[in-house]
Amino acid sequence: MKNLGKNLLIASLMLLAIYQTAILWFDGYADKSIFSLFKKSTIGYNMPYAIDRLIVNLGDNKLVVKTDGIYDEEYMHRLDKMVATALTNGDFGLIETTDAASLLSRRCIIYQYNCSIKGSDISEMFNIPEDIAIQIISCDSILLRPSSDSGILTVIFADSRLKTAATFTLNDKDMTQECYELCGIIKADEENFTYLSTAQNSFTLFSRNLFIPVWQDNTYMFTCAQGYTPLKDFSDIEGNADIFFANPVNKLNIRTGDGYTFSDDNTVVKLQNDVFEYSSYEVKTGSDDFDISYLAAVKLLASDSYIRNEYYLYDYKQNEGGGYSFYFNYKLNAMPVVPSETLKKEKDIESFIEVRTKGGAVNRYKKYVVAFKDSDFKIRAEIDYITAIDKLFMRLYGEGKSESVDSIRLKYCYTPGTEHTNPCWVITVKNIDFTEEVS
Amino acid sequence: MKRIIALLSFVMLFATLSLAASVSVMAAGVENFKITGGISLDKPSEITFDSTRVISGTAEKGAKITITLYEPYTTADGTTAYNIIRTYSVTVGNTGIFSQSVSLREGKNYIVVAAYKDGRYSEAKTTVNRKNKVLQAVLSQSIAVPGGGF
Numbered sequence: 329m330k331n332l333g334k335n336l337l338i339a340s341l342m343l344l345a346i347y348q349t350a351i352l353w354f355d356g357y358a359d360k361s362i363f364s365l366f367k368k369s370t371i372g373y374n375m376p377y378a379i380d381r382l383i384v385n386l387g388d389n390k391l392v393v394k395t396d397g398i399y400d401e402e403y404m405h406r407l408d409k410m411v412a413t414a415l416t417n418g419d420f421g422l423i424e425t426t427d428a429a430s431l432l433s434r435r436c437i438i439y440q441y442n443c444s445i446k447g448s449d450i451s452e453m454f455n456i457p458e459d460i461a462i463q464i465i466s467c468d469s470i471l472l473r474p475s476s477d478s479g480i481l482t483v484i485f486a487d488s489r490l491k492t493a494a495t496f497t498l499n500d501k502d503m504t505q506e507c508y509e510l511c512g513i514i515k516a517d518e519e520n521f522t523y524l525s526t527a528q529n530s531f532t533l534f535s536r537n538l539f540i541p542v543w544q545d546n547t548y549m550f551t552c553a554q555g556y557t558p559l560k561d562f563s564d565i566e567g568n569a570d571i572f573f574a575n576p577v578n579k580l581n582i583r584t585g586d587g588y589t590f591s592d593d594n595t596v597v598k599l600q601n602d603v604f605e606y607s608s609y610e611v612k613t614g615s616d617d618f619d620i621s622y623l624a625a626v627k628l629l630a631s632d633s634y635i636r637n638e639y640y641l642y643d644y645k646q647n648e649g650g651g652y653s654f655y656f657n658y659k660l661n662a663m664p665v666v667p668s669e670t671l672k673k674e675k676d677i678e679s680f681i682e683v684r685t686k687g688g689a690v691n692r693y694k695k696y697v698v699a700f701k702d703s704d705f706k707i708r709a710e711i712d713y714i715t716a717i718d719k720l721f722m723r724l725y726g727e728g729k730s731e732s733v734d735s736i737r738l739k740y741c742y743t744p745g746t747e748h749t750n751p752c753w754v755i756t757v758k759n760i761d762f763t764e765e766v767s
Numbered sequence: 768m769k770r771i772i773a774l775l776s777f778v779m780l781f782a783t784l785s786l787a788a789s790v791s792v793m794a795a796g797v798e799n800f801k802i803t804g805g806i807s808l809d810k811p812s813e814i815t816f817d818s819t820r821v822i823s824g825t826a827e828k829g830a831k832i833t834i835t836l837y838e839p840y841t842t843a844d845g846t847t848a849y850n851i852i853r854t855y856s857v858t859v860g861n862t863g864i865f866s867q868s869v870s871l872r873e874g875k876n877y878i879v880v881a882a883y884k885d886g887r888y889s890e891a892k893t894t895v896n897r898k899n900k901v902l903q904a905v906l907s908q909s910i911a912v913p914g915g916g917f
Binding site: 714 | 805817857862864865868869
């Protein structure tokens, strides 16, 4: 009996070893090794560098909003662990038509993303079984809602545009209490203004729930932004290019007009008109799964030491033929920094950084080589969100007419050639962005 | 004689109808006036530790909204009187909404939100009692704090 057990164990280990060797032998399956599978199961905590804002709903219409410096905070790791635990051990449920006001009726913490993430992509990123993830059509926010009296933590994947939600309910008194206490720990970026929820105020003007800043009076001064290039000379340019080469010493370097081109057999890196562009012609046969693609993209961003600002996922799409395109913008002073429409057209970009993947690796990378810092210039906060929308409606429609507002945010919209960039209201109506000054 | 009585009746009827119409116009409030956030009208007063509140609501376009904070005090004869602390004014535009951040003093704040438009008037009022932050810290060490949302 003892020998039978031992023999079975030895046989199992031998089969495992043969299987592992076989799949590692074939290069295309390298990422499917057992070790990578173990690693994948721990990836599903969060999407790094994707959260636009972290919002704490304290109840009684009180909100704390954090934009900058979220990713590496201790509380984020604790919250991510709660999400992972609820997804693994919680009970799944669907809410077909959700009312934002009722979701916000209790204390909760909200991960807010700038774009909607498809359910199938959530499956891979958060390690949710596919049959459950398919029922989550998409989400643009994740709510963690503790109920301290019952010891139940509910994690909700909600889509504010589609007004749908999926829930994972976890019965865990300690974790619920911890989540409740974290609500009191997270402090606001800015003490000079508060936020309101349009859903909690029953404002029908807005097509979905929005969190909008409200300042107390007109004494608050916004700091303007200033663009600068982190590539001061040729050594910086070459240093930035080198991160894309397996063997930078062997690369060719050609001066082209007012730009540069670096290349080897498989890679071309160009700097032209303030746009840094990398293209790889090496065919990769790895997985095109969302999580593999996204992690390849953020890994490359993390290795680019010439990115000087905090960034976040602005949008993404799946490419025809496989792979994904990810779009990133920056954050400064608790506001997004985005390219203006003029800059987008001029440079043919959608965002400051675009990363394309295929076969589980980055095959295209495009970066507008400007970073941002505080300007010495400040402007007074004079135009609140209501006045901004009123002015826009007057401009677009004249007296007495209004339309549904899809989004309104304070942002820095950068256009090159300007000495400083003022924050402005970016208002989305019928999928078109309009801007209004704050001063 | 009958004609005189009929005439007098007609005049009285006309006067009554005119008076009723003017009373109904004066009694009519500002359209769509509603407080949607910042203060609770379900109860006559509430307690808070917040130093500011964002009072939000809806009203018809062109309505002038004033938010006045008063400090109530007791007079020598025992009645309650009010000192004005501060006033805020906004005019409702095409959006049909308003919101205003107001500063609360420590102690009782009697708040009146009034809307005016073309001789029509609506109002909402409540008292918000702001407590000292030090008290909040003391209370939170031992018991549940009011206004926690649960």
